[in-house]
Amino acid sequence: MPSSRASISRKSETMLRQILILVFPLLLLVGCTASSRLQSTQGNKYQYSISMFAPEKSKDMLFRDDQLIIQFRLSNPGIRFQIQNISPTDMRIDWANALIGIHNAYSPVRNISTFYNTTAKIPSGQLIPPLGVIRDAILPRGNTYFDGVQWRVDDLLPTTDANERAIMNTIMRQVGGSIDVILPLEFGSDVRTYQFTFSVDSVRQVAWSDYRPPSWLPPQPPVRRLQQSVEDWVTAAILTTGFLVVLRYVTVAKKTPVVE
Numbered sequence: 001m002p003s004s005r006a007s008i009s010r011k012s013e014t015m016l017r018q019i020l021i022l023v024f025p026l027l028l029l030v031g032c033t034a035s036s037r038l039q040s041t042q043g044n045k046y047q048y049s050i051s052m053f054a055p056e057k058s059k060d061m062l063f064r065d066d067q068l069i070i071q072f073r074l075s076n077p078g079i080r081f082q083i084q085n086i087s088p089t090d091m092r093i094d095w096a097n098a099l100i101g102i103h104n105a106y107s108p109v110r111n112i113s114t115f116y117n118t119t120a121k122i123p124s125g126q127l128i129p130p131l132g133v134i135r136d137a138i139l140p141r142g143n144t145y146f147d148g149v150q151w152r153v154d155d156l157l158p159t160t161d162a163n164e165r166a167i168m169n170t171i172m173r174q175v176g177g178s179i180d181v182i183l184p185l186e187f188g189s190d191v192r193t194y195q196f197t198f199s200v201d202s203v204r205q206v207a208w209s210d211y212r213p214p215s216w217l218p219p220q221p222p223v224r225r226l227q228q229s230v231e232d233w234v235t236a237a238i239l240t241t242g243f244l245v246v247l248r249y250v251t252v253a254k255k256t257p258v259v260e
Helices: 002-042 165-172 230-254
Strands: 045-053 062-064 070-076 078-085 091-093 099-102 105-107 108-111 133-140 144-146 151-152 178-187 190-207
Touching: 045 070, 070 178, 070 190, 099 133
Parallel strands: none
Antiparallel strands: 045 190, 062 070, 070 078, 078 133, 091 178, 099 105, 099 178, 108 133, 144 151, 178 190
């Protein structure tokens, strides 16, 4: 009798091992399918090298005067900055009049607090006391939107070519172009408007495996899915196929009598 139980146990282990061998490649295929679809639909990935051109040239994109110290980092889809108030009075950003210009086409902005808040026209102002420091990020107001299924965030400059030469040429022509940030700042009752201009120095193609989404992006708000995406359909089809394969195998296996 013990040998009979041992035989059944060994047969169960063998069956489980064979099921895992069948299912694991299917699960692996789900991840590979999503990755290959990203590359096939979006094409090649590109990265820009950008520096400050005005009010003074700076590779570090750092500027200082008697009122503030500010440093920028341009990473799609927005422009990050750190600003310190070194004036003797409180400072506030006048968001209602802040602008971003891409090749002389200007747009109102969003910041971190209104990144996914499409109902907010103007970011809320934040008081910066003397020697106070804040970190924030800005992008054109229309670059964040909800398409009915998910949140979309457009790049500041195009970074994928969809495998089309015309788009690739457009990306390459970005070199020599300019990006402007107009930032009005209130120092007590005094208002000073700063214009920072950045130049696109170069662009290069990068491997998708080397690309990492910007870590500073705020998490997207939860979305109730009303319809399935292509990725959902592909995943469901693969998992269904795997389930049917396993079910077929188990059904056939049950018809094989246990030899004691």
